[in-house]
Amino acid sequence: MTIREGTSQTTQQSLYRRMVLKAEPGPPRLRNAVMAFVSGGLVCMVGEGITDFWERVLRISHKQAADPTVATLIFLASLLTGLGYFDKLARYAGAGLAVPVTGFANAMTASAMEFKREGLIFGIGGRMFQLAGAVIVYGVVTAFLVGIITGIVRLVR
Amino acid sequence: MATKRIGPQTVRFDRPPVIIGAAAVAGPEEAQGPLGHEFDQTYPDLTIGLSSFEKAERQMMIDACRLALRRAGITEKPPAVDYFLAGDLLNQLITASFSGLEIGVPMYGLYGACSTFSEALAIGAKLIDGGFADRVLCAVSSHVGSAERQYRYPTEYGSQKKPYAQHTVTGAGAVVLAASGTGPRITYCTTGKVVDYGVADPFNQGAAMAPAAVDTIEAHLRETGRSVEDYDLIVTGDLASFGYEMAVKLAADRNLRLAKNYRDCGVMVYDLSRQNVNAGGSGCASSAIVTCGHLLKEMARGRLRRLLVVATGALFSPTSFQQGENIPTIAHAVAVEA
Incomplete structure (x- = not known):
């Protein structure tokens, strides 16, 4: 395949795009999957430990201990972000850290830290949700849709 | 009649402008790279003790200019150059413009994204060979922190990059061009x-x-x-x-x-x-x-x-x-x- 001057722009573009796609080094999928599995599992294990801890310390049920557990994980992820370790861990852990609530905490804290120089209002206030905003919007939309479907199913039954 | 043009895209300089001084300053990662020992000044951290990445980038451009001018034997303040041509990657060219305030000579801000370096050299050389200037100072800069936040994610955001992704170079380079003198x-x-x-x-x-x-x-x-x-x-x-x-x-x-x-x-x-x-x-x-x-x-x-x-x-x-x-x-x- 050759790309020469004179060929039309669209042909040139599609030929080049194909050439790039063929040569493009792909991400190490297997390694990323294994790392995500292991690190995601570790985060959940730590979470279970924290749940047990709150269950005993606060003398509440396992289900009730879920809320303080989420808060603790958010705190830890934000602390690691603030100390500059989270991005280094996430480089290897990938989805293992991004999918649990730790990823959400990192997205919020990283944005807040980044834009603090633009001030409290337009910086932290306005841009803290730059990355996490989409998660909230589509999380709420999904919850709403699932709620409606569940309601209808219950009505029909 | 444009006598210096030798083709639709190329010009040949009749009296080729001389690079009488040049300097490069670089951030910590570049200092640890294989060319680390070649840079005229390196900085131990990304903010170089200033309150933002943008201020650090500006300081780097000013430092590069200062060092290049010194190499060229230009010590006056404001420097004895006819034009300052500068560019960077940030919105509205804030690094170049704020550096221009400091340099204090007539200035053109240039944007060619990462091609700005050769753009500045080409325009500077044309100003000199065209007889519009005797000396021109050209400078460009980029900074991984300020570029990431503008083009991609906040610096502390954790994500996996694709193997073909690139890392913005932190540093600045400056060149003094002149109508005569010694140098390339x-x-x-x-x-x-x-x-x-x-x-x-x-x-x-x-x-x-x-x-x-x-x-x-x-x-x-x-x-x-x-x-x-x-x-x-x-x-x-x-x-x-x-x-x-x-x-x-x-x-x-x-x-x-x-x-x-x-x-x-x-x-x-x-x-x-x-x-x-x-x-x-x-x-x-x-x-x-x-x-x-x-x-x-x-x-x-x-x-x-x-x-x-x-x-x-x-x-x-x-x-x-x-x-x-x-x-x-x-x-x-x-x-x-x-």
């Missing part, structure tokens, strides 16, 4: 055209820019009647390892053999196997610090005689790629001869 001379410059080969992935700028580089190199060689072998070294600005590979392939398709005398500044500036930079460097500073810090010194040492600097730029903005547009690119070539 700028003999030709070939102005690039904006091209779009259909790449839309903002993480794959190297592949997007490779066709622009090959187009400009091809035009340069055709219009000057030179061949690849006439140069001791041809360098592209910031294609990084994947873009380099694509450029070599594209050039081969057009019967240009870019081989052992062709390198890329984005690959040279880091140790790709040891440093966590994916495919290599990007940014205005990539071509600038490698040329000012390393290549011009190699010329002074007599190891290089003819050099072609082809800085490459991806002319997109976060708005354009979020709206699904392709990445238009450009490359400008400047021939430097000892």
